[in-house]
Amino acid sequence: MSNQHDHNLFKDVKNLDESISWDPKRQFELRKRIESEISNKKRERKLKYNLLPITGLIGAICIIIILFSSSTLLEESVELGNTSGQQFAEAELQVEDVLTENNKTYTVNLDIEKGSECNFWLNNLHNSYNYKYKVYAPDGTLIGKSETAKSQERLYAVDLSKYGSGVYTVKVYSPYGNIGGKYVLRVRNF
Amino acid sequence: MQRDEKKNEVLSLYDLYSRRVLKFIFTLTKDYHTAEDLTHETFIRVYNSYGQLKNKEKVESWIFRIAHNITMDYMRRKKLNIFEHFSHQYREKEANNTLESAIMINESFQELYEALGKLKPSYREVVILRKIEGMSTKETCEILGWSESKVKSTLLRALKALQQELSKGEWVYE
Numbered sequence: 061m062s063n064q065h066d067h068n069l070f071k072d073v074k075n076l077d078e079s080i081s082w083d084p085k086r087q088f089e090l091r092k093r094i095e096s097e098i099s100n101k102k103r104e105r106k107l108k109y110n111l112l113p114i115t116g117l118i119g120a121i122c123i124i125i126i127l128f129s130s131s132t133l134l135e136e137s138v139e140l141g142n143t144s145g146q147q148f149a150e151a152e153l154q155v156e157d158v159l160t161e162n163n164k165t166y167t168v169n170l171d172i173e174k175g176s177e178c179n180f181w182l183n184n185l186h187n188s189y190n191y192k193y194k195v196y197a198p199d200g201t202l203i204g205k206s207e208t209a210k211s212q213e214r215l216y217a218v219d220l221s222k223y224g225s226g227v228y229t230v231k232v233y234s235p236y237g238n239i240g241g242k243y244v245l246r247v248r249n250f
Numbered sequence: 251m252q253r254d255e256k257k258n259e260v261l262s263l264y265d266l267y268s269r270r271v272l273k274f275i276f277t278l279t280k281d282y283h284t285a286e287d288l289t290h291e292t293f294i295r296v297y298n299s300y301g302q303l304k305n306k307e308k309v310e311s312w313i314f315r316i317a318h319n320i321t322m323d324y325m326r327r328k329k330l331n332i333f334e335h336f337s338h339q340y341r342e343k344e345a346n347n348t349l350e351s352a353i354m355i356n357e358s359f360q361e362l363y364e365a366l367g368k369l370k371p372s373y374r375e376v377v378i379l380r381k382i383e384g385m386s387t388k389e390t391c392e393i394l395g396w397s398e399s400k401v402k403s404t405l406l407r408a409l410k411a412l413q414q415e416l417s418k419g420e421w422v423y424e
Contacts, residue, residue: 073362073366073377073381073382073412076277076359076362076363076366076382080273080276080277080354080355080359080363081354082269082272082273083354086286087268087269087272090268090286090289090290091261091264091265091268093290094261094264094290094293094294094297095257095261097294098257098260098294098297099257159302160302162304189319189395190319236312236315236392236395237299237302237303237304237305237308237312237315238299238302238304240295240298240299240302
């Protein structure tokens with residue numbers, strides 16, 4: 061009896077789709093809206109390309125201004141013992157990026173003298189929570205994959221003493237196809 | 251890929267899948283105008299991300315995954331945004347007349363549709379994808395980002411819940 065009910069229920073559910081009909085006129089109107097929006101995007105893009113040299117020029121001026129007024133920043137880095145500014149970036153990684161290819165790899169130099177435990181985490185800044193990552197040791201061994209916690213991908217408390225100091229690789233990828241959007245990747249050892 | 255070529259490909263995808271995507275979103279949101287807006291958003295995102303589609307054979311589940319993400323974002327936002335909730339209710343009243351002509355539900359299926367609408371969103375989605383859209387368990391996993399066992403167990407629970415909802419009314423199995 062129950063099986064018969066189940067069978068009929070499946071049949072009725074399957075037919076539900078056919079029982080809902082969408083007015084073809086509305087479907088066509090929506091198509092036109094989408095088509096015009098896509099065409100407008102092209103125009104916007106053209107405008108962007110035209111604005112590119114001007115933006116570049118403004119950017120260059122800003123960089124020059126920053127370079128001339130960076131004495132305070134230099135003072136701070138001297139205090140921290142990072143006169144080159146590169147040592148700090150090599151030890152830890154923080155990057156905001158957009159995935160434009162199938163995957164992207166980042167390298168980070170981790171020193172176990174500084175700390176033998178390390179946290180890796182990635183914040184998906186867009187709404188689709190799509191990106192994940194894998195972490196590889198300096199010798200290429202896969203250390204682990206990130207675990208999902210809502211919009212965040214985590215790989216916490218990695219024991220670096222097992223792998224030693226050196227250049228670690230983080231590969232960011234999208235398992236279900238790239239749908240665009242920004243993310244922030246952070247690596248910190250302590 | 252040339253822009254015109256991409257545009258034409260996305261518009262052919264619209265012709266192929268828009269009806270199914272709209273019905274999928276409509277059954278989830280229970281509001282025609284929202285379903286139309288979110289279908290629009292889905293195909294704009296399909297256009298923007300088309301170059302990043304890895305496997306063109308999986309285009310169907312890819313589109314449904316985008317539709318799923320957009321709908322879930324909307325539902326999350328709606329939960330948080332009380333203003334949007336009221337404006338949505340107002341719009342629903344305003345547009346009641348146009349709705350009738352835009353989307354039609356066969357009267358004999360009204361009760362089944364309403365029972366499905368009473369299920370929680372995850373149950374609704376899995377029933378729509380597996381039983382209405384006829385997607386495989388693997389495709390459903392890809393769309394929802396779930397494991398195979400989760401899809402199977404949620405589907406069983408969803409069908410049981412649907413049966414319970416229907417038995418509250420007087421739905422007669424044909």
